[in-house]
Amino acid sequence: MDLKGKNVGIGITGSFCTFEGIMAQIVKITEQGANVYTVFSDNAQSIDTRFGNAQEFLDIVYQITGNKPITTIVGAEPIGPQNMFDIFLIAPCTGNTLAKLNNAITDTPVLMGAKSHLRNGKPVVISVSTNDALSNNFKNIANLMNDKNIYFVPFGQDNYKSKPNSMIADIQQIVPTLELALEGKQIQPVTCAPK
DSSP: OOOTTOEEEEEEOSOGGGHHHHHHHHHHHHHTTOEEEEEEOHHHHHOOBTTBOHHHHHHHHHHHHSSOOBOSHHHHGGGTTTTOOSEEEEEEEOHHHHHHHHTTOOOSHHHHHHHHHHTTTOOEEEEEEETTTTTTTHHHHHHHHTSTTEEEOOEEESOTTTOTTOEEEOGGGHHHHHHHHTTTOOOSOSBOOOO
């Protein structure tokens, strides 16, 4: 199912090194004709890093989508009751967000957005980016893989020599993952070598 005319929510968390690539995917999703709405975690919207200025990133995403980012838990709460999205993508999804999502903790706008969206039985897609995917977060990934309406962008080890527990999604596969998730299907294979 293509994304034209679909309302796509994108939750952005604090894996700052992926922001440039995620921005390119947001452009790609809007070019497919989707209506894109972003939801920012507290860290993603407020921490300046060597990868960029937080406010500049918020401004650029607003320019790309034409929709003001959601930046508060209160702002994200209506996502479910108002049936705002057809699909919700968390990209990047940090280990912290993975763990909280798996344990039903809702203390950021992104987590509230995902929880609120899931109540409607609609798909949530996770684009993993975490240094501890093959250690403490491995159990959270496994549990979420078994949850109804949760789908994963294919992911793999990004630097097995220096960071053997780190895994990251192949963000080039975000659009095909979204398309299949809208049909209730997990893209395969789920594990890959990120590009």
